[in-house]
Amino acid sequence: MMLARVADSLYWMGRYVERAEHMCRLSDVMLNATLDRSDAATQVARIVLAAVGDNDPEKANSPYDAARALALDREDGGSITTSLSRARENARQVRDQITSETWERLNLIYLRVTGPGAAKAFNDGSSAFLHDIIADLHLFKGAADATMSHGEGWRFLLLGVHLERAQLIGRLLEVFFGDARKRPITDHFALTSLLRMSCALEPYLRRYTADVRPELILEFLMFDEDFPRSIRFSTARIEEHLSAASRYVDAGHAGPERLAGRLKARLQYADVENIELGGAGALLTTVLDECEAIHTAIYDTFVAYSLEMRLPA
Amino acid sequence: MATAKRSDTNAIEISDGAIPYDEMLTLAGEVRSHYAGLDERIATLASEDMAERQRTLERFFLLQGITFTVYGAESSTERIIPTDLLPRIIPAGEWATIEKGLTQRLRALNMFLADIYGEQQILMDGVVPRELVLMAPSYRREMQNLYVPHQAYANVCGSDLIRQPDGAFAVLEDNLRVPSGVSYMLANREASKRTFPGTFRASNVRAVDRYPDLLLSTLKGMAADWRPNPQVVVLTPGVYNSAYYEHAYLARLMGAPLVEGRDLVVHDNMVYMRTTTGLRRIDVIYRRVDDDFIDPLTFRRDSGLGVAGLFNAYRAGNVVICNAPGTGVADDKAVYAYVPEIIKYYLGEDAILPNIETFLCREPAQLSHVLANLDKLVVKAVGASGGYGMLIGPHASAKERSEFADALRADPCNYIAQPTIQLSTAPCLINGEIDPRHVDLRPFILSGEKITVTPGALTRVALKKGSLVVNSSQGGGSKDTWILAADAEEAQS
Structure with a gap:
């Protein structure tokens, strides 16, 4: 049992933390690309901007500025700074529900990223700056795992993390494999960048060796059972946390755990061998739509339910 | 190694000739015995060491999020309430008097509240003027004849005490509405344990960390007997309130949900909170929202902070609101002047802790004085608090005084006056040097089935040299307060 508003805040805290971490990787990969050939940098910048839904063609021509904006722009609703501020604002709302260890981690990152020294730190060493945020976010997740009770509140936090992660990876894959009419991106540099953005390069190499091929990347990021950033892995966690959280709620047929179970099964039993690159787009669209439906169902079931249904008789 | 420089401790400028009592030094400049341990420790620290410790302390507060937010045009910044490194120390004997005095005072004030919201015997006997109580804005006619368990109206009280030049403590103000600051008492203690661990260990300081569970059992004790395991919640105005940190802190340490008005629903005169698994009944609300805002149906209609129907549920006996609405009438600044008579009336005893001499401007003779x-x-304006709406005569300009005189003549009932009291001074670390600043003392008293005075307090500090205003809204800070135990056994309890 926990307050509906609190569950909502924990859920959003999870989403924003995950978003911040993902944006750090996108920004970092973009910056790394600028050190390489200039056309590669433009291509990577175009991929990143497409993945975050920014269609301004001008921005891809100055990847450094784009990466900087993604990190520090407070006006940008999707920037790292904004995501961390919102994660922390949600954490403040539920300060009584999370442990001091967990709070301190997040507060520390927030103070550094929004502090007066942030812009200089980014300019002096953007890669180190982003690397530190990612490392600190891992500490945050570790602190939550190690110090918070693995009860309802923690489940809502992780629901947010995994739903956000599934959607972010899904959107990234869409840029590469979404449109069947376009020739798939086969450029080696772009493909390894995709693996880096998904924090998947090392696990991928261990699984498939340095044979970097688009269909294998798709298989790994979508269907791998054990890799924590594959969509299948995330949907399995979503299903797990939702069925635990739904135990005491009678949500009927539209319950989010049913939607999550269906999505999980869809990925678990997909005919992986026969999915061609051209057919991946339709599946990705379904996955992203169902993630959105789960999000709405969570809200309707646990947070904004109608009072008439729940009043004591 | 250079030792921290101590400037001339007794040299605070004062206006009325009385030399303020210094917590650490006697008039002759000797260190009082209960400060000896700290004094020795400070003497071994270089001023850089002190500054380093001060920075560590501030970082501790910032990390914990013990901050208030200043909202600017472009961005908002977080500030900590300034906290001073050096603890203020009170010996066991002095504390015993304070404890007895506050217990007596709270017993009488709760009896007074039960009386004026009941038979009104004290008004009929003419001890306190009837119109003074019934016309006070903090008097809530809605509370008349309403049952309050144990007659405990003011479950949490934070009285402000000051030490007068002769060394005796007196009560400056009783805060019976929604007093805050207890989280600073607890956080300051955490900090000073880190800053002066050795001195702390050697000093036999009484522990304050029982406060959250004492508060919880006080609140649970207010619930109806037939409700096993009563559900207690903390009601906060929300994250933008300057005391939000404290609300969340107490909720966390009590293990009680921290709710906002929008989380609550009243149905059939029962109060519920919206949880992920439906509605859940609430028994006791420790509210940190002012009377005016708790229920738009009963009090201010424009309030979005409370919940509609709450007061009716309270009247029906289905929920307990702590502190009870209407307790403010007992800390009204005009009623304050009568507290010694109130104690005498109900308990037949003389007040152990004296009041400050107070002139009621409603009386023509006192007004002209x-x-x-x-x-x-x-x-001071009787309804105002937090250091607002007051005139400090000796520090005001002639123009300010004449404006205030006009206000006084126009509405004398709204004002009281007190002599300018030289608050005692305690050594503080100011820009790396030790310098005395004026301080007051806010102990916290819990009233339920019984009355408990927490063996600790918030010492508020007027950080500006010579200033007598300790309110945090007016540039005040705070410091840890060590209450020394008479023996080792007492320190543990």
């Missing part, structure tokens, strides 16, 4: 001596007095 106040007007004639505006340059020596502190004038």
